[in-house]
Amino acid sequence: MKTSSFALTPDKRGMMWDLLLYIPTVLALLSMAAKFWFGGDANIAYLLAFLGSFFAIAGANRVLKTRLMLMPNSPVAIEVGKQRARLTLRCGEAVELVDELRFYTDYAGRSIGLAGRDKIGQRQQFVFHKGQFADPRAYEAIKEAFRKT
Numbered sequence: 001m002k003t004s005s006f007a008l009t010p011d012k013r014g015m016m017w018d019l020l021l022y023i024p025t026v027l028a029l030l031s032m033a034a035k036f037w038f039g040g041d042a043n044i045a046y047l048l049a050f051l052g053s054f055f056a057i058a059g060a061n062r063v064l065k066t067r068l069m070l071m072p073n074s075p076v077a078i079e080v081g082k083q084r085a086r087l088t089l090r091c092g093e094a095v096e097l098v099d100e101l102r103f104y105t106d107y108a109g110r111s112i113g114l115a116g117r118d119k120i121g122q123r124q125q126f127v128f129h130k131g132q133f134a135d136p137r138a139y140e141a142i143k144e145a146f147r148k149t
Contacts, residue, residue, distance in 0.1 A: 003081040004145040006138055008069060011131030015067040022059030026052050066127050075126055080145040085114060087126060095124055103146035112143065 029052035037045035065071040072091035079086040085097045097116030100123075104113035112128045133139040 003079050004141065006078045006080075006133065006142050008076050008078070008128070008132040009134065010069055011067045011129050014129050014131040015063050018059060018063050018067060022055060022063075026056045026059065029055065066129060066132075069132075075128070078128070078142065080142065080149060083149055085116065085146075085149070097124060101149060103143075103149070105143065112146070114146070 029048050033045045033048035033052060036042070036048060061071075065074050069076060069090060072089065074090045075087040075095075076090050077088040079088075083098070083101060085101060087095045087097070089095060095118055097114070098119055099117040099121070101116040102114070104115070105111070106113075110130045113125070114128070115123065115125045118124055128142075130136070130139045133142065
């Protein structure tokens with residue numbers, strides 16, 4: 001059984017794009033929440049504050065986990081074999097997806113989604129960005145490796 005191995009690197013360019021997306025969105029939502037709060041419409045203020053908090057948490061997770069790979073459960077290496085994928089996490093543990101392995105690409109071709117069940121039956125999901133691979137050939141090679149599984 002032939003396996004393909006890929007090492008991941010932090011995607012600083014993608015991180016900048018994510019920050020340019022999330023920071024203005026969060027600031028706009030929270031500033032509108034403050035405007036409605038002091039304007040006397042607390043119901044809309046609560047909704048906008050919730051949305052601002054949600055986008056802040058989602059953006060922080062995306063930047064810290066998938067772009068910079070700073071979280072302990074961030075994958076730092078991938079091995080793709082026949083009907084399985086083994087991911088090495090930053091904390092040193094390994095997750096092996098052995099059942100219901102699914103591979104997804106986005107329409108723009110800049111991200112890959114990987115989902116499956118590990119050895120104990122727990123569903124796992126991971127997202128990989130094109131900028132996390134050493135070069136565009138490695139990104140295309142992992143897509144091809146997943147298509148063959």
